Amino acid sequence: MQRIGVLTSGGDSPGMNAAIRAVVRKAIYHGREIIGIKHGFAGFIEADMSPMNLGSVADIIHRGGTILHTARSEEFTTPEGRAKAYENVRRFGLQGLVIIGGDGSFRGGLQFYREYNIPVVCVPGTIDNDIPGTDYSIGFDTAVNNVVDAINKIRDTATSHERTFIIEVMGRRSGYIALAAGLAGGAETIMIPEHPTSIDEICRKLNRGYRRGKLHSIIIVAEGAASGLEVGAKIKEKTGFDTKVTILGHLQRGGTPTAYDRILASRMGAKAVEMLINGEKCKMVGIVSGEIVSVDLETVTAGKKELDMDMYHLAGILSI
Numbered sequence: 001m002q003r004i005g006v007l008t009s010g011g012d013s014p015g016m017n018a019a020i021r022a023v024v025r026k027a028i029y030h031g032r033e034i035i036g037i038k039h040g041f042a043g044f045i046e047a048d049m050s051p052m053n054l055g056s057v058a059d060i061i062h063r064g065g066t067i068l069h070t071a072r073s074e075e076f077t078t079p080e081g082r083a084k085a086y087e088n089v090r091r092f093g094l095q096g097l098v099i100i101g102g103d104g105s106f107r108g109g110l111q112f113y114r115e116y117n118i119p120v121v122c123v124p125g126t127i128d129n130d131i132p133g134t135d136y137s138i139g140f141d142t143a144v145n146n147v148v149d150a151i152n153k154i155r156d157t158a159t160s161h162e163r164t165f166i167i168e169v170m171g172r173r174s175g176y177i178a179l180a181a182g183l184a185g186g187a188e189t190i191m192i193p194e195h196p197t198s199i200d201e202i203c204r205k206l207n208r209g210y211r212r213g214k215l216h217s218i219i220i221v222a223e224g225a226a227s228g229l230e231v232g233a234k235i236k237e238k239t240g241f242d243t244k245v246t247i248l249g250h251l252q253r254g255g256t257p258t259a260y261d262r263i264l265a266s267r268m269g270a271k272a273v274e275m276l277i278n279g280e281k282c283k284m285v286g287i288v289s290g291e292i293v294s295v296d297l298e299t300v301t302a303g304k305k306e307l308d309m310d311m312y313h314l315a316g317i318l319s320i
């Protein structure tokens with residue numbers, strides 16, 4: 001394993017740069033060459049690739065996004081598209097591939113490994129934290145902190161104006177960001193796709209709180225559970241309370257990665273290179289109970305990450 005390619009794919013997540021830096025520097029530390037592939041699988045197909053050195057990753061550890069850029073590529077989902085990418089594997093002499101991205105990117109990597117037998121190690125980089133086989137994915141911690149910052153600010157105005165605030169957060173089909181940010185931000189209600197909550201139930205809780213003298217409430221809605229705007233309109237209709245809706249959107253994905261995400265990305269990126277050098281072929285790097293581990297990629301792509309329901313119930317108890 002002399003020459004390794006690295007790409008970022010799918011949605012960007014804060015900490016991807018720290019992962020790229022770790023991949024490049026760990027590979028060079030072991031005397032290997034590293035080729036950076038731009039724009040994910042799209043650049044892989046188009047040969048948008050070039051050698052990286054120690055300087056290519058200088059001054060990026062604190063930057064959000066990804067210096068390699070990312071993209072979604074319809075063409076890579078076709079055998080013809082992947083054949084073009086394989087041509088570039090040969091042309092650039094790649095003997096292994098590190099893919100930093102989400103579950104879709106991993107399915108692409110698995111398919112490519114099956115067809116062309118090129119060793120692939122995936123690194124979970126998505127704010128959604130929806131990848132099985134790992135407790136955390138790179139970017140999740142930063143996204144949660146971004147949401148908590150927003151909750152803190154909204155709480156100031158909520159207390160002053162005696163209003164009900166609805167905050168819609170990202171996560172696609174997963175409620176992890178909503179749950180973690182809701183618990184950390186002290187939200188009264190958290191709506192997640194894994195445990196549907198009816199509007200009537202939320203209104204009953206709001207009314208109970210109002211009778212006890214509670215004058216403001218914060219409701220976190222995961223985008224996969226409901227639309228924040230619809231939830232706000234229905235609550236207003238049923239309770240008459242003044243409701244305001246904030247959709248945080250891409251604010252959650254931006255900004256400098258937290259120390260936790262930088263450390264996680266550094267450990268995972270370095271481990272990915274180590275795994276390729278040690279002859280591992282179709283794997284993902286994960287973190288389980290604080291340990292960096294190697295997980296079978298087939299198991300990851302076939303599985304579904306379960307939400308921590310104990311944490312969800314705890315958030316309910318603490319927000320009474």
Ligand code: ATP
Binds near residue numbers: 075
């Ligand atoms: P995020 O979680 O941030 O959305 P992701 O990696 O899940 O990231 P996707 O758009 O689902 O993002 O996937 C990224 C790319 O992976 C796709 O644009 C496509 O090129 C490739 N891909 C996804 N699924 C497959 C598949 N089954 N076979 C081949 N390639 C795939």
